[in-house]
Amino acid sequence: MITHSSLSLTLTRPDDWHLHLRDGAALKAVLPDTARQFARAIVMPNLRPPVTTTELAIAYRQRIVDALPAGMQFEPLMTLYLTDNTTAEEISRAKASGIIHGVKLYPAGATTNSDSGVTSLDKCASALEAMERLGVPLLTHAEVTDADVDVFDRERVFIERHMIPLIKKYPALKVVFEHITTKDAADFVMSAPNNVAATITAHHLLMNRNDMFKGGIQPHHYCLPILKREEHRVALVKAATSGNTKFFLGTDSAPHAKHTKEAACGCAGMYTAHTAIELYAEAFEAAGALDKLEGFASFYGADFYGLPRSKAQITLAKESWKVPESLPFDGGDVLVPLRAGQSLHWKML
Numbered sequence: 001m002i003t004h005s006s007l008s009l010t011l012t013r014p015d016d017w018h019l020h021l022r023d024g025a026a027l028k029a030v031l032p033d034t035a036r037q038f039a040r041a042i043v044m045p046n047l048r049p050p051v052t053t054t055e056l057a058i059a060y061r062q063r064i065v066d067a068l069p070a071g072m073q074f075e076p077l078m079t080l081y082l083t084d085n086t087t088a089e090e091i092s093r094a095k096a097s098g099i100i101h102g103v104k105l106y107p108a109g110a111t112t113n114s115d116s117g118v119t120s121l122d123k124c125a126s127a128l129e130a131m132e133r134l135g136v137p138l139l140t141h142a143e144v145t146d147a148d149v150d151v152f153d154r155e156r157v158f159i160e161r162h163m164i165p166l167i168k169k170y171p172a173l174k175v176v177f178e179h180i181t182t183k184d185a186a187d188f189v190m191s192a193p194n195n196v197a198a199t200i201t202a203h204h205l206l207m208n209r210n211d212m213f214k215g216g217i218q219p220h221h222y223c224l225p226i227l228k229r230e231e232h233r234v235a236l237v238k239a240a241t242s243g244n245t246k247f248f249l250g251t252d253s254a255p256h257a258k259h260t261k262e263a264a265c266g267c268a269g270m271y272t273a274h275t276a277i278e279l280y281a282e283a284f285e286a287a288g289a290l291d292k293l294e295g296f297a298s299f300y301g302a303d304f305y306g307l308p309r310s311k312a313q314i315t316l317a318k319e320s321w322k323v324p325e326s327l328p329f330d331g332g333d334v335l336v337p338l339r340a341g342q343s344l345h346w347k348m349l
């Protein structure tokens, strides 16, 4: 049960249903930020090379477990990276492993490390049939890659061209529309059957596309799907705070070294894991909906994935504190967290 006063907020320990942990030294650097706040996370498979098989997922899971500092409790929920060649047998192996909880669709070329992604959903028919039959969720980066479609329209066009036909063809397939950024996606998910849900990031609840250009270009506010107009942000806040069980927390925290963001061709992705739950608390408080945070952050995702709700609790204090300018990352590189050098008004204890 959520309890809150003007001074503190206690809720069931949340889960992050969309997270990039990377690998190697980067994994070691970012994992404690997530493990401190979250009981579990759905770990994205877009490594180089991508996590395309059960065997690779088991090995990656072990590297995550090994990177976890002693005394921290955290369960990585693994995913497979769907390709044109993923077989029904691979889906059966994934299901039987007990550690894989979804298969991720990256349209080829849509986002970071998506070069091996799907070129046409028709090529994935046998994998999708197996997923539908075995109850393995499809997690979607739902943007078209067609060069003639404006970058701000890529999510909306994906719904018409791919999402609606997909759901028609595989009516029992569990689908998570990841990191929704538009009113169109929120409306679509609301009107879809109960096997279709969505994750929402903190940054898309807190920012609109003006935040990419405030006082000059802001590379740390560039991510995919790209920030949209204010009317879309408002629709996302409405969906997240509605108490509708189809919408749940997925940070899409996506760490990239500072020099790869502050570059002539900057990488897409925001690092939000460092202050994730505080950022969501800020967004829910601004909407006057702190009482709806626990369902969104701690219950609905677990329910959708058929996992038990977590039992532990976390507490946030109403306290102003300054986010560091940067954090250690891979080797000598540093990471710039969202809100670097600025104040937050909630602090997890």
Ligand SMILES: NC(=O)N[C@@H](CC(=O)O)C(=O)O
Pocket (backbone or CB within 6 Å): 020, 046, 111, 112, 141, 222, 223, 224, 225, 252, 254, 255, 268, 269, 270
């Ligand atoms: N969100 C992002 O902008 N980037 C993600 C990939 C993704 O989730 O699309 C990444 O892995 O860096």
Ligand SMILES: [Zn+2]
Pocket (backbone or CB within 6 Å): 111, 141, 178, 179, 224, 225
């Ligand atoms: Zn994505």
Ligand SMILES: [Zn+2]
Pocket (backbone or CB within 6 Å): 018, 019, 020, 044, 252, 254
């Ligand atoms: Zn992502």
